[in-house]
Amino acid sequence: MSANLIHLLIDSTLQTLYMVAISGLLGAVFGLPLGVYLATSRRGELLASPLINRGLGLVVNATRSIPFIILVVAIIPFTRMIAGTSIGTTAAIVPLTLAAIPFIARLVENAIREVDAGLIEAARAMGATPFQIIRKVLVPEALPAITLGMTLAAVSLIGFSAMVGAVGGEGLGDLGIRYGYQRFMPEVMLAVVVILIVLVQLVQSLGEWLARRVDRRAPRNRGH
Amino acid sequence: MTATGAAITFDGVGKAFPKRGGLVTALEGVSLDVPAGSVTGIIGRSGAGKSTLLRMVNGLEQPTAGTVTVGGRDVGRARGGDLRAIRREVGMIFQHFNLLSSRTVFDNVALPLEIAGTPRDALRARVRDLIERVELGPLADRYPAELSGGQKQRVGIARALATQPKVLLSDEATSALDPETTQTVLRLLADINRDLGLTILLITHEMAVVRDIASHVAVIEGGRIVEAGETYDIFARPQHPTTRSFLSGVTGVTLPAFIAGRLLPSAEGAAQEVIRITFAGDHATDPMLARLTSDLGIPVNILAGAVEEIGTRPFGNLLVSLPIGRAAEARAYLERHHLLTEVLGHVR
Numbered sequence: 001m002s003a004n005l006i007h008l009l010i011d012s013t014l015q016t017l018y019m020v021a022i023s024g025l026l027g028a029v030f031g032l033p034l035g036v037y038l039a040t041s042r043r044g045e046l047l048a049s050p051l052i053n054r055g056l057g058l059v060v061n062a063t064r065s066i067p068f069i070i071l072v073v074a075i076i077p078f079t080r081m082i083a084g085t086s087i088g089t090t091a092a093i094v095p096l097t098l099a100a101i102p103f104i105a106r107l108v109e110n111a112i113r114e115v116d117a118g119l120i121e122a123a124r125a126m127g128a129t130p131f132q133i134i135r136k137v138l139v140p141e142a143l144p145a146i147t148l149g150m151t152l153a154a155v156s157l158i159g160f161s162a163m164v165g166a167v168g169g170e171g172l173g174d175l176g177i178r179y180g181y182q183r184f185m186p187e188v189m190l191a192v193v194v195i196l197i198v199l200v201q202l203v204q205s206l207g208e209w210l211a212r213r214v215d216r217r218a219p220r221n222r223g224h
Numbered sequence: 225m226t227a228t229g230a231a232i233t234f235d236g237v238g239k240a241f242p243k244r245g246g247l248v249t250a251l252e253g254v255s256l257d258v259p260a261g262s263v264t265g266i267i268g269r270s271g272a273g274k275s276t277l278l279r280m281v282n283g284l285e286q287p288t289a290g291t292v293t294v295g296g297r298d299v300g301r302a303r304g305g306d307l308r309a310i311r312r313e314v315g316m317i318f319q320h321f322n323l324l325s326s327r328t329v330f331d332n333v334a335l336p337l338e339i340a341g342t343p344r345d346a347l348r349a350r351v352r353d354l355i356e357r358v359e360l361g362p363l364a365d366r367y368p369a370e371l372s373g374g375q376k377q378r379v380g381i382a383r384a385l386a387t388q389p390k391v392l393l394s395d396e397a398t399s400a401l402d403p404e405t406t407q408t409v410l411r412l413l414a415d416i417n418r419d420l421g422l423t424i425l426l427i428t429h430e431m432a433v434v435r436d437i438a439s440h441v442a443v444i445e446g447g448r449i450v451e452a453g454e455t456y457d458i459f460a461r462p463q464h465p466t467t468r469s470f471l472s473g474v475t476g477v478t479l480p481a482f483i484a485g486r487l488l489p490s491a492e493g494a495a496q497e498v499i500r501i502t503f504a505g506d507h508a509t510d511p512m513l514a515r516l517t518s519d520l521g522i523p524v525n526i527l528a529g530a531v532e533e534i535g536t537r538p539f540g541n542l543l544v545s546l547p548i549g550r551a552a553e554a555r556a557y558l559e560r561h562h563l564l565t566e567v568l569g570h571v572r
Contacts, residue, residue, distance in 0.1 A: 122322035125282050126336040126387070127311035136335065140326040216367040217325045 008175060009191055015089050016171035016199070019164070020157045023093045027100025027157075028150060034060075034101065035108025036134055046120070046130040060102040069163050071095050076167065092169025096160055100153055107149030111142040144215035151207025155200050162196075172196055231295065231391055231423035232258035232281055238289030239276050239447075250276045251447045254290070258440070263417050263424040265438035265455070267431060267470055273447040274427040278393055281425060282314040283307045295390060312340055315384030319396035321376040323368040329355065329379050330364040336386040354382040358412065374405035381412060385420075392416070394426035398433060410437045431474040435459065435534055443467045456534050460504030461564060477528050477541040479568070487569035494570035497551035498527070502564040503540035512561055513544070520557060522550050545571065 038060070040046040041053040066074070072095040079094040080086040115138055123133045139146070162173020172192050180189025239251040251273045258264045268274040279285040280292045283299045292299045294310060302310055323332050333354050337347045355364050358378040368376055377397060384392055394413070398406040414437050417424050428434065434441050434455060442452035443466055450464040462468045472478070479487070479498070488494055503512070513524050529542035546554050548570065555565045 116322070118318060118320055118322040119324060121284060122316070122318060123335070123339070124284060125311055125314070125316040125393075126339050127308035128339045129308065132339050136338065137324060141324060143326065214326070217369055219367075219369045 005179075005185075005188060008179070009188075009195065012170060012172045012175040012192075013195055013199075016158065016161050016173070019089060019093055019096055019161045019169065019171055020154060023096035023100050023161075024150070024154050024157055026093070026097040027104045027153060030097075031101045031104025031153075032108055032146075034105040036112055036138065038105055038109040039112035040130070040134065040138070046133060060105055063098065063102040064106070068095070068099055068160050069166060071099060072164060072167055079167075087168035089164075089170045092161070092164035092167060092171075095167075096157060096164065099160055100157055103156065104149065104153050107153060108142070108146055111145035111149055112138050114145055115141045144211045144217070147207060147211040147214060151204060151211070154203045154207070158196065158199055158203070229260055230257035230293075231260040231262075232425060233293040234277070234280075234290065235293070236290035237277070237280065237287045237292060239273070239280075239285065240288050249447055251287075254444075254447075254449055256442055256449055256452055258423060258425050260423055261417070261421050262440050263414070263426070263438045264440040264442070265434040266425070266427045266442050266444055267429065267434055268427070268444035269429060272444045274444050275395065277444065278395055278425065278427045281391065281393055282311050282316060312336070312387045313389050314391045314393060315387070315389040316393040316395065317377065317380045317384050317397045319399045321368070321373075321380045321400075323376055323379055323383075325368055328365050328367055329360055329371070332368070332379055333382045333386055336383060340387055350386065354385055357385075358382045372405070373401050374408055377401065377405075377409050378412065381409075381416070385416065385422075390423065392422050392424045394424060396428060397426065399428070399430070406433070407436070413437060431470045435474055435532075439535065443470065456504070456537055456539070459534050459539055460502060477530050477543055479543055480527060483527055483545075483571060486571050488571065489569060491548060491570050494548055494572055496525070496545040496571045497548050498543065498545045498568045498571060499551070499555065500566040500568055501540075501542045501544060501558060502566075503531070503538075503542070504564070512558060512563060513542070515561075516554060516557060520550070520553065522546060522554050524554075543568070 034056070037047065038053065038056060041049050041056075043050045043053075063071075072092075075095055075098065076086045079091050082094050083091040085091050119137050119141060120133060123137045128136070161169070161171050162176070164171065165174030165177055172195060176189050176192035179185045180192060234254050234256045237251055237254040238249070240247045240249045242248075254277060266274045266277060276285050280287055281294055281299065283302060287300045291301075294314060297310055299307070299310055324335065327335065330351055333351045334347055337350060342350070352364075355361055358381055360375060360378055360382070363371065363375065368379065371379065380397070392413075397413075398409050401409060410433065413424060416422055426433070426438070438455050440453065441455045441458050442449050443458070443464060444450070445464075445466045451458060451462070451467050458467060459471065462471055477500075478484070483498065487498065491497065501512075513526070516522055516524055523546075525545045527543040527545060529540070531538055531540040533539065555567075558565050
């Protein structure tokens with residue numbers, strides 16, 4: 001494999017990491033509060049407003065049911081509005097973020113709903129406001145599950161990012177298609193696949209390590 | 225325990241909630257004063273409504289009829305900031321402790337103070353005091369998962385006391401603990417009641433808890449209070465069948481199996497009558513059985529018995545059998561001397 005190709009592989013890997021990191025971060029910024037709200041606005045919950053909850057749920061489901069490749073091209077005008085262009089790696093962050101938000105929101109919602117109702121009752125009995133309960137009880141107690149959810153989202157984003165070549169987004173997926181497939185360079189395809197496997201492994205291990213670190217639900221060995 | 229008025233008043237409290245088109249009544253016409261500085265137990269079976277009643281005191285449940293007053297304030301109609309202010313003056317402990325797994329002992333105890341906006345330095349000093357008070361000093365940096373059930377409940381108690389409440393609610397706080405740990409936790413609650421003059425309202429399904437700690441008790445059945453008063457009086461003179469059935473489990477006096485198996489409901493063909501004699505108050509220590517034999521010449525056969533203390537007052541329970549021909553005479557004699565008798569059955 002030529003030095004040129006190795007360069008391409010390194011660049012593509014960095015581009016993939018860039019897209020996944022930024023869209024994951026933005027997805028979390030919007031998805032986390034949305035997920036918390038989805039969990040707490042259900043009937044009988046802290047911020048109960050079942051109608052808004054139902055409406056938001058529909059929007060989230062609708063977004064999630066659009067195949068990612070369709071979403072990418074369908075929102076091109078929106079992408080241009082946000083990113084100033086509809087082509088390129090930075091522009092690709094827009095559809096990736098848009099796909100990440102509802103996904104992360106649902107994962108966070110599930111994590112929050114798993115928190116023992118007794119803890120919410122205890123906090124209410126202390127005179128906590130709904131916002132205090134969210135900040136001091138729900139989110140910290142759901143953090144191990146939220147961390148694992150974010151890991152899952154990051155892995156999914158790595159997969160999604162392979163499709164943004166369709167709008168001129170670069171990265172590993174695009175490299176694999178253009179060189180490995182269209183230029184019949186199986187060694188590039190193989191390299192892309194190997195790098196993706198390693199990336200996913202690393203993200204998964206990192207996520208699980210973080211989740212274990214924040215999880216205090218089981219006693220920890222207090223060795224030296 | 226100088227009771228100066230009521231800390232909590234339930235007045236005609238009812239709770240009904242809609243279910244499958246109809247209304248289910250959880251509580252009806254509950255009126256009860258919880259004396260300030262008392263330890264008051266509400267005892268009932270699961271589903272009797274005791275949990276709903278307890279949760280009305282800090283507004284976790286709202287009554288659909290009547291009023292609940294805490295420290296002179298109507299909890300049922302309080303909302304928003306007013307309700308949260310009342311809640312900060314009412315501590316609560318739970319059967320399953322409800323500690324945050326993500327926080328250390330120290331931070332769990334600190335939570336109510338954080339919520340109340342206590343300044344950092346005051347918070348740290350207060351939390352240290354509380355942790356010492358419940359004897360968990362060396363465990364301040366541990367997480368709940370590393371503690372035993374009794375230790376967790378002591379964290380729960382420290383947390384409930386953090387905002388210096390006037391009332392402590394206990395929701396089956398010892399039901400998940402073994403008997404020995406239960407005693408430790410009950411002793412701690414009794415100490416707190418005495419030292420801080422705190423009113424404790426607890427719910428339980430165990431009469432032993434009431435006997436060990438409560439000065440007052442209310443028995444709840446099917447959403448209504450069927451009997452209420454000072455614990456000693458209720459133990460000495462239970463009126464309602466539910467109360468009696470709760471008591472039979474704790475007085476520690478039951479018929480030996482060989483008699484219980486032969487017990488006949490009717491006197492026909494029987495030679496002996498089996499009765500329960502309850503000694504209470506000043507008469508608990510009188511040698512009444514000896515006098516029954518010496519004054520009337522009636523032979524008494526003791527089957528089982530025990531004298532225990534409720535609060536600091538002696539309380540005795542004896543199961544005896546008497547010749548059936550003279551049983552009525554003996555019971556009249558005992559009643560005349562302020563003992564309570566109850567006919568349990570007959571044996572051949």
